[in-house]
Amino acid sequence: MKRRDFLKKAGAGAAVAAAATAVSAPAVLAKKKIKWKMVTTWPPKLPYLQTGAERLAKRVKEMSGGEFDIKVYAAGELVPAFGSFEAVSNGTVQAGSGAAYYWAGKSPAAQWFAAVPFGLNAVGMAAWFWGGDGLKLWEETYAPFNLVPRPAGNTGVQMGGWFNKKIESINDFKGLKMRIPGLGGKVLAKAGGTVVLTPGGEIFTNLERGVIDATEWVGPLHDYIMGFYKVAKYYYYPGWHEPGTVLENFFNKKAYDALPKEYQVMLDMACAETYNWMLSGFNADNGAALEKLITQHHVNLVRFPADVMAQLRKLAYETLDEIAAKDKQAGKVHAAFKKFQKQVGVWGEVSEKAYYDVIAEKFSLKG
Amino acid sequence: MKRRDFLKKAGAGAAVAAAATAVSAPAVLAKKKIKWKMVTTWPPKLPYLQTGAERLAKRVKEMSGGEFDIKVYAAGELVPAFGSFEAVSNGTVQAGSGAAYYWAGKSPAAQWFAAVPFGLNAVGMAAWFWGGDGLKLWEETYAPFNLVPRPAGNTGVQMGGWFNKKIESINDFKGLKMRIPGLGGKVLAKAGGTVVLTPGGEIFTNLERGVIDATEWVGPLHDYIMGFYKVAKYYYYPGWHEPGTVLENFFNKKAYDALPKEYQVMLDMACAETYNWMLSGFNADNGAALEKLITQHHVNLVRFPADVMAQLRKLAYETLDEIAAKDKQAGKVHAAFKKFQKQVGVWGEVSEKAYYDVIAEKFSLKG
Incomplete structure (x- = not known):
């Protein structure tokens, strides 16, 4: 039996069992003990991303009086980071935590639900999901994979990245070696840059040794932890490529549908609450980290010139149109x-x- | 017996009964039927504010399998709009929905938790509450009134208001008769304007007849419903006086403390989720309403001149300092x-x- 087939069978069996339980005992559902596993794409203890998934599980457990118990596994503890989509899709586990652009290879349309270069920011994405048709479209995009997606966090506007070369015109991207994955990388390539895909743990050394000229990461809080300020000359803003990156939880559809209604609503509420909590934490902590970077580490904060932004924006919209033209759902x-x-x-x-x-x-870099 | 004493006794009795239940039956608490009443400060059906309170009650009911039942009453149905703080404080009912600046007369510090002129916007207030010390300070401010506050909505940046006189310098506020309550009104008065407190239902007629020269309200969605575009020449932005107004739920402390932990967390989650949902809805619907106002009703959208903003900002911070100097908690x-x-x-x-x-x-008034 192939590993994939094994996973499929295991998943289907678990889902059927859960569904049978749900149907046979409606009166005591709210007190039904349910154990789930959640596999994340995050390293252990990663602030807000991994800790947010753990906090969510804790809240659901509290609301259900301990009955709905979600055990959270960091990347690699149960499945590799990028194996989580498949594991939840197949029903090996019931839940995952990631960012939708990780699944561009499964469905190019997924990228729109995480971060669109020159797209919507955190409140804009939230408005699209909960005040527009965004969540409906996301559910539709994940349905063929037997998954139910929920927005469950946002980093806010990210930073443009750490550079050892100054960007004064769009031509300065020509030949620039930058660690920048996803749609942002595609736009950089269009501008003549070279995209280098460096795992998180090697970025610092690569930047220090000149293997790469630049890297993006997240924002002041996470960038500070990575120590990039020690090996890069300029800290550019804004993060045009990720103006409000959405984190997601995704659930095996059969497992989700088999939950008592009470637990479904608890999950939905906890995901949306986490969105709000994470964005709030990012904004507060990024503010404090940026101040520390400026005052204690004398980081050279530089704004991308307006005409560079205008030209990257044009390239970004071309990139999106091209991807959209090749895939029906993405279109x-x-x-x-x-x-x-x-x-x-x-x-x-x-x-x-x-x-x-x-x-x-009043509140600005100028003082 | 005075009405106040009666309310106090009734409240204490209810709370004691609830507490006794909580202590005597820990094992079945999650299935304990609890009925609450929530009195709001909003007219029936008011989009997002009243409907948000009703939606919150529905979600809590769903999560608890119908066991935690909050019946929501619009303003005047059980107590007058501005009687809700007192009614919840006294324990006549268990919950309320409003905006903290309504209670400036009880505690001047309350205003900081709703809207501060030239203060924080929606994500900023959220960051203060959930990523900073804002919620803790709010709880401290409401504790003497036997209340537990929770942020439960945000309007986003409001509009500056509808004007029949053009504002080209700070001097144009001199003698301007404007309907603008709260801290914004205090700032307007400092600029030489006359604050007129007009109930919602009379603003349109007063503006039409020239009893007032200007009025603020909320944003495009709610302003459109009020029809102000029919009787005002200019629609000014931004809403400097309310850059991200927070809506609140508040609970009688004894009633809240007596809840099973499950229900407390459900309430907390539902309030934060509502914050996110309401802001999202406001942003989506305000966008659509603004487009309609511009394209169908040819509203003259005007931005306050930068120097007018700078001078109002100075007056706003003076106003805040003065209030803070007179009250320990506000300070x-x-x-x-x-x-x-x-x-x-x-x-x-x-x-x-x-x-x-x-x-x-790319996305601007200029097209």
Whole structure:
């Protein structure tokens, strides 16, 4: 038996058992002991990403009086990081935690639910999911994989990355060796850069030795932990390639459908609450970490020139159009995303942009 | 017996009964039928505010398998809108829904937990509550009233208001008759304006007849429903006076403490989830309503001049300092708020502001 077939059989069996339990005992469902496993794509203890998954499991357990018990495994503890999609899809385990752009190889459309270069920020993605058609489209995209997705976190606007070469025009990307995965990498390549896929643990050394000229990571909190400020000259902003990266939980559909309604709602509530909690924590901690980077480590914070942003934006939209043209579901999601971004775009200019313009004069780098 | 004493006794009795139940039957608590009443400050069916309270009650009921049942009453159905704080404080009912600035007369510090002119926006307030010391300070502020507060919604950045006089300099506020309650009103008065407190139902007529020159309300969605575009020349932005107004749920402390832990966590999760859902809905619907106001009703959208904003900001911070100087808790909360706004301020400039700058060129009023 192939490993894949084995996983499929095991998954189907578990799901059927769960469904039978759910149907046969409706009156005591709320007190039904249910044990789930969640496999994440994160290293142990990674702030907000791994700890957020663990916090979510704890809340669900508290709400269910200990009856709905989700044991969380970090990447590699049960399956490799990028094996989690498959493991949940096959029913080997019931739940996973990741970011949808990891699954571009399964479905190119998945990328739109994590981070779109020059796309929506954290509140924009939330508006698309819960005030628009975003979550419905995501469910549709994951349905062929027997998965139910839920937004369960957001990093906020990421940073543009750590550079040892200065970016003064779009031409400065030509030949630039940068660690930047996903759609951002595709845009960089279009601008003439060389995408280097370096595992997290090797980035620091590669940057130090000049194997790469630049790397993106997350934001001040996580970047500080990685120590990039010790080996890079410039810290660029904004993170045009990931303006509000969504973290996800995904559930095996049969396992989710077999849950008592009470537990389904608990899961949904806990995921949305985690979205809010994670974004809040990122914003608070990134603020503190950025201050430390500036005042204690004298990091050279540099803004990408406006015309570089305009040209990367053009390349980004070309990239998205190209991917969308090659895959039916990606085409559908891309069209919906563009329409929604237009709907909230002018409102963002009138509300949040105007707010930040007014506030930045008081609370700014200038003092 | 005075009405107040009667309410106090009734409240204490109910709480003691609830506490006794909680202590005597720990094993079946999760299945314990609990009936609560929630009194809101909102008119029936008011989108997001009243409907959000009702949605929250529904979710809690679903999570508890129908056992934790919160019946929601709109303003006036059980107690008057502004009687809800007292009714929950006294234990007449267990829960309320409002905005903390309504209770400035009870505790001036309460205002910082709803909307601070030139203060934090929706994600900033969330960061203060869940990533900083904001919620702890709010609990401390409400504790003397026997209340437990929870953030449970946000309108996002509001609009500056509907004007029949053009604002080209700070002097144009002199003698301006405007409907603008709360801290915003205090700032307007400092600028020489006349604050007119008009109930919601009379604003339209007062604006039409010139009894007032201007009014603020919420944002495009709610403003459209009020029809102000029919009787006002200019629609100003941004809503400097309410950059991210927080809606609240508050619970009678004895009733909350007497709940089984399961139900406490359900309430907390549902409130935070509602914060996220409401902000998302506001952003999506405000975007659509603004487009309709511009394209179908040819509303004249005008931005407050930058120097007017700078001068109002100065007056706003003076106003806050004055209130903080007169009340111990307000002083403590104000100091913490200022510190936190500084912590996230530079980060906001580098992340969200830089993002909106880049995006606004593509999605903007200019088309």
